[in-house]
Amino acid sequence: FIIYGVCFFTPSRKDPDCTFSKAAVATDSGKCSEIGRDILQKGGSAVDAAIAALLCTSIINPQSAGIGGGVIFTVMDSSGKVKIITSRETVPKNVTSDLLKLCPNTTEWTVEWKQDSRWIGVPGEIRGYEAAHRLYGKLPWADLFQPTIKLAREGFPIPYYQGHYIPRINNTSIRKLYLDKNGNLLKTGDIVKFEKLADTLETIANEGPDVFYNGTIAKNLTSDIQKAGGKLTLEDLELYEAKVTDAWNISLGEYRMYFPPPPLGGAILSFILNIMKGYKMNSEPNATDEKILFYHRYIEALKFANGLKKYIRDPNFSSDKMAKNLTEDSFADNIRSLISSDKTHDPQYYGDTPCLDSIGTTHVSVLAEDGSAVSVTSTINDEFGSKVLSPSTGIILNNQLFDFCNRANRTSHGERPPSNMAPSVLKSQSKTLVIGGSGAEMIPPAVASALMNHLWFGKSLKEAIDTPVLFVNCQSEVKLESKLEKDIVDGLEAKGHKITQFYNTVNAVEKAGSCISAWSDKRKKGEPAGY
Numbered sequence: 001f002i003i004y005g006v007c008f009f010t011p012s013r014k015d016p017d018c019t020f021s022k023a024a025v026a027t028d029s030g031k032c033s034e035i036g037r038d039i040l041q042k043g044g045s046a047v048d049a050a051i052a053a054l055l056c057t058s059i060i061n062p063q064s065a066g067i068g069g070g071v072i073f074t075v076m077d078s079s080g081k082v083k084i085i086t087s088r089e090t091v092p093k094n095v096t097s098d099l100l101k102l103c104p105n106t107t108e109w110t111v112e113w114k115q116d117s118r119w120i121g122v123p124g125e126i127r128g129y130e131a132a133h134r135l136y137g138k139l140p141w142a143d144l145f146q147p148t149i150k151l152a153r154e155g156f157p158i159p160y161y162q163g164h165y166i167p168r169i170n171n172t173s174i175r176k177l178y179l180d181k182n183g184n185l186l187k188t189g190d191i192v193k194f195e196k197l198a199d200t201l202e203t204i205a206n207e208g209p210d211v212f213y214n215g216t217i218a219k220n221l222t223s224d225i226q227k228a229g230g231k232l233t234l235e236d237l238e239l240y241e242a243k244v245t246d247a248w249n250i251s252l253g254e255y256r257m258y259f260p261p262p263p264l265g266g267a268i269l270s271f272i273l274n275i276m277k278g279y280k281m282n283s284e285p286n287a288t289d290e291k292i293l294f295y296h297r298y299i300e301a302l303k304f305a306n307g308l309k310k311y312i313r314d315p316n317f318s319s320d321k322m323a324k325n326l327t328e329d330s331f332a333d334n335i336r337s338l339i340s341s342d343k344t345h346d347p348q349y350y351g352d353t354p355c356l357d358s359i360g361t362t363h364v365s366v367l368a369e370d371g372s373a374v375s376v377t378s379t380i381n382d383e384f385g386s387k388v389l390s391p392s393t394g395i396i397l398n399n400q401l402f403d404f405c406n407r408a409n410r411t412s413h414g415e416r417p418p419s420n421m422a423p424s425v426l427k428s429q430s431k432t433l434v435i436g437g438s439g440a441e442m443i444p445p446a447v448a449s450a451l452m453n454h455l456w457f458g459k460s461l462k463e464a465i466d467t468p469v470l471f472v473n474c475q476s477e478v479k480l481e482s483k484l485e486k487d488i489v490d491g492l493e494a495k496g497h498k499i500t501q502f503y504n505t506v507n508a509v510e511k512a513g514s515c516i517s518a519w520s521d522k523r524k525k526g527e528p529a530g531y
């Protein structure tokens with residue numbers, strides 16, 4: 001899904017997208033954007049709002065993200081200084097490299113392969129919130145949890161996308177969350193409550209993050225995971241740490257773009273943009289042949305980007321320094337010279353990295369009144385993660401270790417798997433753009449597309465995010481987003497048709513002078529909020 005916000009650059013020009021004047025939050029749902037906005041209005045920081053919005057997302061879109069997963073924050077403070085907080089899941093101590101023998105080959109596999117407790121990594125989400133809150137929080141920790149605890153206890157009508165995934169949980173332990181009195185599965189519009197999770201969130205709110213990592217929740221969670229066949233131990237949780245680092249950056253026209261270093265996907269996103277900026281496009285291609293050439297070059301850049309993903313590894317466990325090269329202009333210049341205008345090449349030409357497509361994830365963009373910004377992406381990996389529910393805590397566990405498949409021959413204790421996530425903040429003299437996406441392999445292409453359409457082609461954030469997205473999948477096939485109206489797609493699905501849908505979203509907020517725009521991707525039926 002994609003959510004962005006855009007303002008036009010000349011203040012005199014009347015911009016219908018310029019909806020807010022002080023602050024805004026863009027998430028995958030109107031409810032969670034409002035919760036984030038309310039936190040800002042109570043005096044909370046951008047980080048406070050982001051944490052509250054993410055907690056809300058863990059029940060509005062529990063298939064995408066939650067406290068059983070991991071999170072990456074890109075935070076710009078009001079002075080313009082940027083920090084990265086990484087609390088992506090790590091490899092538990094008892095997991096051996098034999099794990100990767102479980103990886104399917106790239107040609108024949110099904111989703112069931114990923115529904116396995118052995119892919120569960122050490123959840124980092126709460127340690128990430130803790131580190132971000134310690135550095136940038138203004139409101140008390142517990143206040144960030146209250147709106148979600150209330151919503152989880154009182155219940156709410158199941159939103160479209162949550163409902164969409166319920167029939168696909170089959171006979172997994174997630175099923176317990178969605179049974180009515182008669183043992184039938186709930187569906188979109190029915191009231192759902194998350195009472196166990198509400199208790200867990202209340203305990204974390206009142207007792208602090210240590211209860212999750214070295215307290216009663218840690219004990220219950222590891223015992224549940226081990227019963228389900230997973231390897232996680234109390235020691236893994238006790239030793240887990242979030243990591244605070246500097247952002248990487250590239251120059252993009254008048255902007256500097258900040259993004260997280262490996263094992264996140266920012267280097268891949270920056271590579272795609274560096275390739276495309278060399279074509280010096282400053283307006284939208286209009287004629288058919290210009291459009292074809294633009295898309296052709298873009299697809300070629302994406303093919304090279306896929307080939308370069310093999311260099312994205314946890315820097316603590318890899319001596320390879322190539323990832324940094326991917327962000328350099330000279331590197332992009334070299335690769336651009338290998339792109340032919342008239343034809344494409346065999347996959348080997350691009351140094352193809354074999355991969356396995358996955359989906360999931362959520363993104364939140366926040367811009368606060370003081371000019372500080374948070375771009376944060378959170379995930380449990382695939383839809384409902386490993387599809388393992390911890391019954392005693394209500395937590396849904398990630399399947400993040402699957403991301404090592406085809407990207408590594410061995411894993412080490414404590415290593416973080418490579419990722420496509422790229423929560424970014426762009427800053428110029430007078431403007432701030434907070435942007436990021438969800439949808440695994442689709443994230444770098446979707447965010448790059450939004451940025452090109454907005455920054456270079458002059459489209460509003462809304463138009464830029466609405467622009468149909470394409471990506472190159474793991475089999476080097478180009479996947480075009482259906483141009484069918486969403487309502488028609490929904491209608492066809494309601495009739496039982498199976499439609500291959502994209503699961504990318506970009507959520508963005510932009511500030512230009514006193515104009516703040518926010519846009520939440522309609523693909524996930526998102527809504528921004530602000531004031």
Ligand SMILES: *[C@@H]1O[C@H](CO)[C@@H](O)[C@H](O)[C@H]1NC(C)=O
Nearest residue numbers: 103104105106107108109110
């Ligand atoms: C992929 O795995 C399937 C079943 O595990 C096997 O039959 C097939 O030969 C494998 N294909 C390749 C290309 O290794």
Ligand SMILES: *[C@@H]1O[C@H](CO)[C@@H](O)[C@H](O)[C@H]1NC(C)=O
Nearest residue numbers: 110111112115168169170171
């Ligand atoms: C659910 O079960 C059906 C039938 O066994 C299978 O075809 C489908 O792939 C399963 N879906 C998921 C998400 O596991």
Ligand SMILES: *[C@@H]1O[C@H](CO)[C@@H](O)[C@H](O)[C@H]1NC(C)=O
Nearest residue numbers: 169170171172173174175176
């Ligand atoms: C569903 O799972 C339960 C226990 O996990 C098992 O007893 C039952 O037979 C399964 N049902 C089907 C249809 O696979």
Ligand SMILES: *[C@@H]1O[C@H](CO)[C@@H](O)[C@H](O)[C@H]1NC(C)=O
Nearest residue numbers: 210213214215237238239240
């Ligand atoms: C975990 O809790 C125990 C008992 O309260 C304490 O001794 C230990 O130092 C804690 N570990 C960490 C890493 O905080």
Ligand SMILES: *[C@@H]1O[C@H](CO)[C@@H](O)[C@H](O)[C@H]1NC(C)=O
Nearest residue numbers: 093094095226230231232233
């Ligand atoms: C982890 O490894 C230790 C030492 O080998 C073993 O005693 C323990 O049972 C293992 N725990 C799990 C959950 O695999």
Ligand SMILES: *[C@@H]1O[C@H](CO)[C@@H](O)[C@H](O)[C@H]1NC(C)=O
Nearest residue numbers: 082247248249250256258327
């Ligand atoms: C951008 O990154 C370079 C290292 O590649 C660093 O030296 C520089 O300070 C960064 N710039 C900003 C504005 O953070």
Ligand SMILES: *[C@@H]1O[C@H](CO)[C@@H](O)[C@H](O)[C@H]1NC(C)=O
Nearest residue numbers: 281282283284285286287290
């Ligand atoms: C495309 O059309 C727009 C408005 O009609 C114009 O501003 C722009 O310059 C044109 N782009 C090119 C590449 O011709």
Ligand SMILES: *[C@@H]1O[C@H](CO)[C@@H](O)[C@H](O)[C@H]1NC(C)=O
Nearest residue numbers: 243245315316317413414415
């Ligand atoms: C990872 O690297 C950082 C510095 O970049 C270092 O402080 C830390 O100890 C390393 N961690 C591991 C597990 O190697």
Ligand SMILES: *[C@@H]1O[C@H](CO)[C@@H](O)[C@H](O)[C@H]1NC(C)=O
Nearest residue numbers: 321322323324325326328331
């Ligand atoms: C990567 O960058 C380093 C330092 O700039 C350079 O020495 C090296 O040749 C580069 N490697 C490649 C393959 O471009």
Ligand SMILES: *[C@@H]1O[C@H](CO)[C@@H](O)[C@H](O)[C@H]1NC(C)=O
Nearest residue numbers: 200203216217220391392393
């Ligand atoms: C731990 O699990 C027990 C047994 O299911 C439950 O009664 C208790 O409430 C749980 N405590 C926490 C903090 O999750």
Ligand SMILES: *[C@@H]1O[C@H](CO)[C@@H](O)[C@H](O)[C@H]1NC(C)=O
Nearest residue numbers: 310353405406407408409410
């Ligand atoms: C894994 O090892 C094989 C054989 O040594 C090698 O060809 C391949 O490139 C390695 N894959 C990764 C992802 O490192």
